Amino acid sequence: MQVRTLSLHHLHTDERISVAYRIGDNYQRSALQRLNHFLRDFRTGDETAIDPRLFDLLHDVKLGLGHDDGTFEIISGFRSPRTNAMLRRASSGVARQSLHTTGQAIDVRLTEMPTRNIRDAALTLSRGGVGYYPRSDFVHLDTGRVRRWGA
Numbered sequence: 001m002q003v004r005t006l007s008l009h010h011l012h013t014d015e016r017i018s019v020a021y022r023i024g025d026n027y028q029r030s031a032l033q034r035l036n037h038f039l040r041d042f043r044t045g046d047e048t049a050i051d052p053r054l055f056d057l058l059h060d061v062k063l064g065l066g067h068d069d070g071t072f073e074i075i076s077g078f079r080s081p082r083t084n085a086m087l088r089r090a091s092s093g094v095a096r097q098s099l100h101t102t103g104q105a106i107d108v109r110l111t112e113m114p115t116r117n118i119r120d121a122a123l124t125l126s127r128g129g130v131g132y133y134p135r136s137d138f139v140h141l142d143t144g145r146v147r148r149w150g151a
Contacts, residue, residue, distance in 0.1 A: 004059045006035075007071040012042045016071075022059075027052050039077030039106070046080040050103040053143045057127055058108070061141070064121040067113055075107040075138045076100060099129070105142035107133075115139050123148060 004022040009015075017038045021031040032052060040047040062070050079087070079100040088094040099105035110118050118139045119132040131140035132150030 004056070006055060006058055007069075008035075008038060008074055009071050010038065010042070010074045010077075012074075021052070021055050036078075036103075039074065039103075041078050041080045041083050043083050043086075044080050046078070046083075048078050048103040050078065051143045053127075054104060054106055054141070057122070057125065057141055057143065058106070060125055060127075061118060061121045062110060064124060065110070065113060065117055067110060070113060071111045073109040073111065075109070075136075077106050078103050099142040099144050104144060105129070105140060107138045107140050109138050119150075 001024040003020050005018065005020045007018040015038060017034060019031045019034055021028055021035060032050070035055065036047050036050050039050055058072055062068060077100070079098065081101050084094060084098050084101050088096065108118070109115055115132070115134065115137050119130055122130045122139065122141055126146050127143070128146060129140065129142040129144050130148045133140070134150070
């Protein structure tokens with residue numbers, strides 16, 4: 001039975017987590033709860049249920065890159081509607097209906113891996129949105145409809 005694990009480092013809180021979130025076809029409830037807390041809105045402390053398919057997407061990206069032991073650096077996970085509105089006022093690059101506010105999006109880097117490689121691996125999977133931000137050096141991944149933006 002395949003065990004799916006993720007290692008994450010939240011760049012804003014400096015928290016780290018390594019967790020087996022799925023065994024075979026079964027998501028591990030306690031692991032998902034830990035991940036929901038880990039990916040909370042660090043500005044407000046608000047939490048939501050993160051779409052487990054987002055964890056599968058991260059896992060499959062790192063496998064596709066041959067970087068199974070890599071750690072994802074988290075730039076942004078869940079964002080409360082209040083935080084999203086504040087960020088929209090500060091930047092034109094924040095969507096009004098951001099999937100970050102529904103637990104369906106994450107902004108990441110992967111240790112020792114160029115972000116363009118993460119983008120390319122995610123595009124190959126064709127399982128949601130992929131935004132590439134080379135100047136800020138991160139990739140947006142989500143479980144919404146298949147689309148892409150950025151260079």
